[in-house]
Amino acid sequence: MNAYPDTNAPPHHSGLNSKSPNDAVYRDQVQLLYQHLPISLLAVLVIAPVFSFIIWDSNKTYPILIWLVLIFVLAGIRSLLRERFKRLPLREINTQQWEYYFLAGVAASALLWGSTSLWIDEQSPVLHQILAVFILTGLIGSSIAGLSFRPVAFRLFLVLILLPYIFKFISFGNTPHYAIAGLMIFYILVMVPISMRISRVIKESLQLRYKNNELLDSYQEADKYNIKANKALYEIMEKNKEKELALEKSETFLRSILSTANDVIITTDKKGIILAANHTIERDFGYTKQEILGKNITIVMADEMGPRHDHYMHEYLEKEKPTLVGRMLDVMGKRKDGSLFPMEITVSETRVGDNMYFTGIIRDISERKEYEKMVFNMMQELADAKLELEEANTQLHYHNKTLTDLSEHDALTDLANRRYLMKTFKREWFRHQRNHKPLSVVLMDIDFFKRFNDSHGHQAGDECLKQIAGILEKNIERPADFIARYGGEEFIAVLPETNLDGAFHIAERMRRAVETLQIQHGESDITDHVTISAGVASILPAHNNSGEQLIKHADEVLYEAKHNGRNCVKKHPG
Numbered sequence: 001m002n003a004y005p006d007t008n009a010p011p012h013h014s015g016l017n018s019k020s021p022n023d024a025v026y027r028d029q030v031q032l033l034y035q036h037l038p039i040s041l042l043a044v045l046v047i048a049p050v051f052s053f054i055i056w057d058s059n060k061t062y063p064i065l066i067w068l069v070l071i072f073v074l075a076g077i078r079s080l081l082r083e084r085f086k087r088l089p090l091r092e093i094n095t096q097q098w099e100y101y102f103l104a105g106v107a108a109s110a111l112l113w114g115s116t117s118l119w120i121d122e123q124s125p126v127l128h129q130i131l132a133v134f135i136l137t138g139l140i141g142s143s144i145a146g147l148s149f150r151p152v153a154f155r156l157f158l159v160l161i162l163l164p165y166i167f168k169f170i171s172f173g174n175t176p177h178y179a180i181a182g183l184m185i186f187y188i189l190v191m192v193p194i195s196m197r198i199s200r201v202i203k204e205s206l207q208l209r210y211k212n213n214e215l216l217d218s219y220q221e222a223d224k225y226n227i228k229a230n231k232a233l234y235e236i237m238e239k240n241k242e243k244e245l246a247l248e249k250s251e252t253f254l255r256s257i258l259s260t261a262n263d264v265i266i267t268t269d270k271k272g273i274i275l276a277a278n279h280t281i282e283r284d285f286g287y288t289k290q291e292i293l294g295k296n297i298t299i300v301m302a303d304e305m306g307p308r309h310d311h312y313m314h315e316y317l318e319k320e321k322p323t324l325v326g327r328m329l330d331v332m333g334k335r336k337d338g339s340l341f342p343m344e345i346t347v348s349e350t351r352v353g354d355n356m357y358f359t360g361i362i363r364d365i366s367e368r369k370e371y372e373k374m375v376f377n378m379m380q381e382l383a384d385a386k387l388e389l390e391e392a393n394t395q396l397h398y399h400n401k402t403l404t405d406l407s408e409h410d411a412l413t414d415l416a417n418r419r420y421l422m423k424t425f426k427r428e429w430f431r432h433q434r435n436h437k438p439l440s441v442v443l444m445d446i447d448f449f450k451r452f453n454d455s456h457g458h459q460a461g462d463e464c465l466k467q468i469a470g471i472l473e474k475n476i477e478r479p480a481d482f483i484a485r486y487g488g489e490e491f492i493a494v495l496p497e498t499n500l501d502g503a504f505h506i507a508e509r510m511r512r513a514v515e516t517l518q519i520q521h522g523e524s525d526i527t528d529h530v531t532i533s534a535g536v537a538s539i540l541p542a543h544n545n546s547g548e549q550l551i552k553h554a555d556e557v558l559y560e561a562k563h564n565g566r567n568c569v570k571k572h573p574g
Helices: 021-035 037-054 058-087 095-119 126-147 151-172 175-239 244-260 280-285 305-319 366-407 418-435 449-456 458-474 500-516 547-562
Strands: 264-269 274-277 328-334 340-352 355-364 439-446 482-485 490-496 532-539 569-571
Touching: 021 037, 021 058, 021 095, 021 175, 037 058, 037 095, 037 126, 058 095, 095 126, 095 151, 126 151, 126 175, 126 366, 126 418, 151 175, 175 340, 175 355, 175 366, 264 280, 280 328, 340 366, 418 439, 418 482, 418 490, 418 547, 439 449, 439 458, 439 500, 439 547, 449 458, 458 482, 458 490, 458 500, 490 500, 500 532, 500 569, 532 547, 547 569
Parallel strands: 532 569
Antiparallel strands: 264 274, 264 355, 328 340, 340 355, 439 490, 439 532, 482 490
């Protein structure tokens, strides 16, 4: 027998026999955790290799491989545990024990994901850090539906994954990482109440399902009884066409049915005058049988329903249109005290000779309408919770993008900073290594810049750096070329697929462009305006050389240019 709940069955058809509805709801919550486990495991098995690829480092190959193996082993163990749970006979399932097993699996999985923070350090590429956080928050967000059946499961998964990263980023002691840690704390504060709200709605839905099923059972039994009663009533009225005695007997039988039926049963003639009613008329409408007999049927209807009833009867009697008879209608009833309530009415017709009678079975459906309203409100709450989750994810994506931009650009010159340089330079190096194309760099330094700062002040020095950064960037023509600020007064140009002569030509063009700015420099030993010196190096990337070697060559010839008159460009012989 399947251990998972049948969401369409009444309470006694789902799971173990419980002592109370709360026990049954708790059991169904645990069963739903296991039922949705395969989706979570599939997401983990897909995301784990992608995550490993992002944080891959040759110095951490074996730890990452071991972590990946543990992820797959744990997923297999949890899958086997789920199959064991699925095959257990219902009477042997200990709900609390199996919840502990599930929470242990969640905790182990979260600890494995949280342990990846050990491989994050300040030297790790910022993009890798941000992608890692983005993937982890995405993994957590995707698990909210599958783990919120028991809120403790989601909170355990959320906290054990993110806390190690929060502490790690705080330990770095810089503003960007403080910001990332703050966003992760904000994410926890947003996701926990959303999870609790989803869990509450699910729990209330399960409770409502049990109540609805019980009510549905009672309605079905009543319907069966009413169908039998109507059939018997119809047979009796048919017999009354032949014999007066049969009519008297049928009236006696009818009165017995009316006295035992739980619903209100009213019989009228074709003018709508009430001829008979059972005892439940006083319970539902407040009228005694003596008060109601001889009155028009519209007395128990809302005021606006009276004209509609008269119209339906006219259509049926004059044109034989079945607008009322044989249909189940929801209308508003009116009690003796004037209060209104929703009721369900089914009308049947009986002919005895030339006489026509109508019998209405009336049921108060106020409770059912309340349940329908509750279900609608719960569905609305679920939709609102989904919108809140989507808004939180949008804000997180925006802040992550802002942090990435701030961490990869120099605030003063708006050029790429050294962090962005090293990331892009490494990518270009491997690309050129695959394509066997030359890669060149130009390392530039402002001549006598310290004297300029001391003489003109730091504000003028900052303005000088901005102007030079702008003119250097204008002299980079190809989309793949880029300029970065390398140090205080140092700049570097990375020139993909450019040989030494081509790089030298570009460096000379940038040197002349800086001279055209004519920024006054009275403390320079070589001229009266600001100039730069540049070192050019080029290399064909291969396994026997490195990017650090290329930059070192450029630095060597820059040193030579600064000690051979400045305001010149030197190139490394290769």
